[in-house]
Amino acid sequence: MNPFDFSTGPDRAGSDSIKWRRYAGRDVIPMWVADMDFAAPPPVLDALRARLDHGVFGYADPWPSVLEAVIEGIARDHGWRIEPDWLVWLPGVVTGFNIAARAVGQPGDGIFTATPVYPPFLHAPAHSDRRLVTTPLVQNGTRWEWDWPATEAAVADGVRLFMLCNPHNPVGRVFDRDELTRIAALAERHNLVICSDEIHCGLVLDPATPHIPIAALDESVARRTITLMAPSKTWNIPALYCAFAIIPDAALRTRYKRAMAGIVPHVNVLGLTATEAAYRDCGPWREALIDTLRANAARVVEVIDALPGVATTPVEATYLAWIDCRDFLQARGIANAAAHFEAHGVGLSDGKDFGLPGFVRLNFGCPPSRLEEGLARIARAVA
Ligand SMILES: Cc1ncc(COP(=O)(O)O)c(C=O)c1O
CATH class of the missing domain: 3.40.640.10 (Type I PLP-dependent aspartate aminotransferase-like (Major domain))
Known part of the structure; x- marks a missing residue:
């Protein structure tokens, strides 16, 4: 039993968050900037x-x-x-x-x-x-x-x-x-x-x-x-x-x-x-967080690797998945993966900014239910 609740998080829509403000008023799940959609640990607060x-x-x-x-x-x-x-x-x-x-x-x-x-x-x-x-x-x-x-x-x-x-x-x-x-x-x-x-x-x-x-x-x-x-x-x-x-x-x-x-x-x-x-004071919170992130990471690999033309690699650390979309882009004649996924309701980071076009980075530091919805949108975008 996880002593901390990572199944929901505060509502960040309309807040000061850079990650969420980019898509204000649009039905796009922000999964780009590297912060998590969880409140800070109780001892910090x-x-x-x-x-x-x-x-x-x-x-x-x-x-x-x-x-x-x-x-x-x-x-x-x-x-x-x-x-x-x-x-x-x-x-x-x-x-x-x-x-x-x-x-x-x-x-x-x-x-x-x-x-x-x-x-x-x-x-x-x-x-x-x-x-x-x-x-x-x-x-x-x-x-x-x-x-x-x-x-x-x-x-x-x-x-x-x-x-x-x-x-x-x-x-x-x-x-x-x-x-x-x-x-x-x-x-x-x-x-x-x-x-x-x-x-x-x-x-x-x-x-x-x-x-x-x-x-x-x-x-x-x-x-x-x-x-x-x-x-x-x-x-x-x-x-x-x-x-x-x-x-x-x-x-x-x-x-x-x-x-x-x-x-x-x-x-x-x-x-x-x-x-x-x-x-x-926040070792127990960190351990509980890592359990959640580990399950999220496994889910990302499971879903992405089952889709045609995209692939990812196991995440040893971070809450970021690096997804290779090159085969998908080539097969479909699409130029930019991040723009394509954004049009399908998921905001990812563009690999070009990291020095490797054709990839996207997905931030899975969020409640599992939101990740599930993001992955479902990616699956629809690839289908
Ligand atoms: C590798 C790495 N270094 C630094 C930062 C940002 O650090 P700071 O906000 O302390 O400048 C990030 C944020 O994503 C990061 O991933």
């Missing part, structure tokens, strides 16, 4: 209420119990013991990797990332006058994998920063120890800094693929790594804007903080309040 009752919202620094909650949470959930000094607080993970892009190397240097990937990865190099260098991930059966020779050749092209997304949005992989060890070795050989976006690390659905922070592999990789984490995806509080970088190396941390100076604001106090409650 209680902590926010108590902080509101205090009534004063002056400038705040992260206080000792926030640090303790985060440090103990990461040790408990990911087996990585970090030091308080390593933490650099941020208003978001996108801010965090754009700062990394500015902090490492010089204008003109290369920044590597493997595609498809969360679109802001593709824009970060240009924001700091760096060059985007990419290599496609390759599909091996139902598993997305690294093309090691292509990756090695790509980073040899003047790359200074390796931007890793793990767990991976959108392909849903949790990279294993062997893959992470190979990335670490490659970074060592080419003297790269690694910026590892681990925002989805609390959302591992498959117990056979535990999340390993790349910086936890050994001290040598830790020294060259900026790890980005946040409570925002796991506990569904992204608009509270609280995230952090973990930078064990003092010199790299100083460079990073210098790139932030005068631009990046302090984290807002409600974000810090929610973060403390999330990491310390």
Whole structure:
């Protein structure tokens, strides 16, 4: 029996939600932007209420119990013991990797990332006058994998920063120890800094693929790594804007903080309040959520893989499914899958924005009944 109710959710239609406002007044189920249609965990809501009752919202620094909650949470959930000094607080993970892009190397240097990937990865190099260098991930059966020779050749092209997304949005992989060890070795050989976006690390659905922070592999990789984490995806509080970088190396941390100076604001106090409650008190909620997401993920694979011309791969982590529509598009002479599904009442993300046209991304972080309706509409759109 699930102690939390994920079978319904607050009505977001007509609310401030970016995800829902796009389709206001239209019969389109929004399954795009990566937030979930569930209320935040009860301990987060209680902590926010108590902080509101205090009534004063002056400038705040992260206080000792926030640090303790985060440090103990990461040790408990990911087996990585970090030091308080390593933490650099941020208003978001996108801010965090754009700062990394500015902090490492010089204008003109290369920044590597493997595609498809969360679109802001593709824009970060240009924001700091760096060059985007990419290599496609390759599909091996139902598993997305690294093309090691292509990756090695790509980073040899003047790359200074390796931007890793793990767990991976959108392909849903949790990279294993062997893959992470190979990335670490490659970074060592080419003297790269690694910026590892681990925002989805609390959302591992498959117990056979535990999340390993790349910086936890050994001290040598830790020294060259900026790890980005946040409570925002796991506990569904992204608009509270609280995230952090973990930078064990003092010199790299100083460079990073210098790139932030005068631009990046302090984290807002409600974000810090929610973060403390999330990491310390919301383990049971997370486990219950994951049960719901795991069942949703299985349902997506079951329905999509039974349809002609579309296919998906198992989701090891995240609440995002990556759907290959290329055969369907070709067979039907349709140019754009996302536009086609939208016309049939489902709002998905267009793979083109992730660097891989012909795919769509489906957000299944919603009550199972809504997912069922979305999948039924997809089935009708493909039929
Ligand atoms: C991989 C990844 N990084 C970062 C973000 C957004 O982070 P933030 O809202 O903290 O900037 C997302 C949101 O979908 C994401 O999937």
